[in-house]
Amino acid sequence: MxxxxxxxxxxxxxxxxxxxxxxxxxxxxxxxxxxxxxxxxxxxxxxxxxxxxxxxxxxxxxxxxxxxxxxxxxxxxxxxxxxxxxxxxxxxxxxxxxxxxxxxxxxxxxxxxxxxxxxxxxxxxxxxxxxxxxxxxxxxxxxxxxxxxxxxxxxxxxxxxxxxxxxxxxxxRMFDNRYGTGQSTLDGIMRATNTMLAGRTVVVAGFGYCGRGVAERAKGLGARVIVTEIDAVKALDATLQGYEVRPMAQAAPSGDLFVTVTGNRDVITAEHLAVMKDGAILANAGHFDVEIDVRALDELASEVHRGVRPNTDEYVMPDGRRLLLLAEGRLVNLTAAEGHxxxxxxxxxxxxxxxxxxxxxxxxxxxxxxxxxxxxxxxxxxxxxxxxTGISIDVLTEEQEDYLHSWRVGS
Missing domain, CATH: 3.40.50.1480 (Adenosylhomocysteinase-like)
Structure with a gap:
């Protein structure tokens, strides 16, 4: 108290x-x-x-x-x-x-x-x-x-x-999920790792409103962004916005930073961890700590160094590769930063x-x-x-209201 x-x-x-x-x-x-x-x-x-x-x-x-x-x-x-x-x-x-x-x-x-x-x-x-x-x-x-x-x-x-x-x-969805999650997730990642995103490859798992926000902010900071999705419409949306879309198995060897934003479990598994590059960073912005298989990461690692930086644990693989897990796989924006x-x-x-x-x-x-x-x-x-915020918008006139509520008026 x-x-x-x-x-x-x-x-x-x-x-x-x-x-x-x-x-x-x-x-x-x-x-x-x-x-x-x-x-x-x-x-x-x-x-x-x-x-x-x-x-x-x-x-x-x-x-x-x-x-x-x-x-x-x-x-x-x-x-x-x-x-x-x-x-x-x-x-x-x-x-x-x-x-x-x-x-x-x-x-x-x-x-x-x-x-x-x-x-x-x-x-x-x-x-x-x-x-x-x-x-x-x-x-x-x-x-x-x-x-x-x-x-x-x-x-x-x-x-x-x-x-x-x-x-x-x-x-x-617009303000919180897209803009809030986008900003606060990258805030947490940068506080935890002090990494530069420009020129790095960021893999965003999930292209809902939250994933879209993360992808936009990462792209704005100069990162190359790969999106993984299970929904064909969202994958098409990501493609038309200029992102590369791949399955996680194909994205795993390329990524420098992985951000899961799906609301599901086992998005990053042992299969993906086994092929990631040395120094790859793993962060979760989905609600629960099940999107990254932390148990598999523990089992694969020959050494674990806790707290190499605040909210950053280093997992050393038998072949010498080092994978960095942020915030124990929990919400990185609220653990490593202050949230939205x-x-x-x-x-x-x-x-x-x-x-x-x-x-x-x-x-x-x-x-x-x-x-x-x-x-x-x-x-x-x-x-x-x-x-x-001092912003004004237009108001419909009576004639405009009538037009919108009438089916009798033609072109």
Whole structure:
């Protein structure tokens, strides 16, 4: 708790770049949409998350927060949140058992609503804490990985309450996934390795919104970018944007830096590790630490040198090749750097806050399933962000509105 003053400064700095969420928090303080409600959240415990927690608390919520990644927790922010009256169960660098214990402790508040980042909290509710399912009225999910898991639960009839797919809004995919992930991933890689990307070959696994952002930023820094994909449409998109597209087996011998951004497992396996060049760097920007087969890397290596640089471990192969794994295969942008800039999270968390308020109001009339964020919320967040940055846009005239809503007017 002695860190709380440092955490408060950290949160205040982030809030300067989060005018939309700050304004929403001021509105919530007047409207009190969460009076009498308890929220359990499993999110990255960062300064930006603290601003979100402040907005929800201003709206009357009682909050318990666990970390969605033990390596991304900022201990000073956790202390500041405790000082603000948020029950925080998180500490940087805890082991897997403690990570899950913290999620259980957050659920001990018997929540009415849940916020998740990767679906671990929702998964535990449906497997180990089923006694609480009758009380939970709904939830929000922030990540692509989490939405994949939730849609599968819904398809199998296993999901027991409505969940809003905050990740799937246009503003989230554009601003957070593409621009935020692109910048923060390369920020983490460069902090961990101090490597120069110009002239190097970067292999980006996955060309969704996150992968697209990583590829764009790497290309902008002068790297030659190879994309690997399983989706023909995305692979074609990458090709038409000028990237070379190959299977990972063909890309593995060429890459200087590999970044996995797929939301799946075993993207880089022993087969690929065996042919990588000396000095190849391995980084993951997907949610869980399963995209790079770290166990195979351990088994292949004859020596492992931990911490050759901060967040960088060196694996020496029997033939003398050295492979560098960043952030233990976990999210490199949140482990080796500070995650997305606060201005990015202003958009994501504003959509999250408004979606939670909508869910608190509408949950009794919703069946279990995965729901899109109402479109008016997405437009409201974009409009507020433009206004905060002093940007104006055109407004349709009455004649233009009539034209768009009429089928009788020809050419």
């Amino acid at each position: 002695e860190l709380w003053e440092s955490g408060e400064r950290h949160v205040s700095w982030a809030a300067r770049s989060m005018p939309v969420l700050t304004a929403i928090g001021e509105r919530f303080a007047l409207e009190r949409p969460f009076d009498g409600l308890t929220i359990a959240a499993c999110l990255h415990v960062t300064a930006e998350t603290a601003v979100l927690m402040g907005a929800l608390k201003a709206g009357g919520a009682t909050i318990a927060l666990a970390a969605s990644n033990p390596l991304s927790t900022q201990d000073d922010v956790a202390a500041a949140l405790r000082e603000y009256g948020v029950a925080v169960h998180a500490r940087a660098g805890v082991d897997r058992a403690t990570y899950y214990r913290h999620i259980h402790q957050a659920l001990d508040v018997e929540p009415d609503l849940v916020l998740d980042d990767g679906c671990d909290l929702v998964n535990i509710l449906h497997t180990e804490r089923t006694d609480l399912l009758g009380r939970v009225g709904g939830g929000c999910e922030e990540t692509t990985t989490g939405i994949i898991r939730l849609r599968q639960m819904a398809a199998e009839g296993a999901l027991r309450f409505p969940v809003v797919a905050v990740n799937d809004t246009r503003t989230k 800039p606060a201005a990015v999270m202003d958009m994501s968390f504003s959509a999250q806050a408004l979606a939670v308020a909508w869910l608190a109001r509408e949950r009794s009339g919703l069946e279990p399933g995965v729901y899109d964020v109402p479109e008016h919320i997405d437009h409201e967040v974009a409009g507020l962000k433009l206004a905060a």
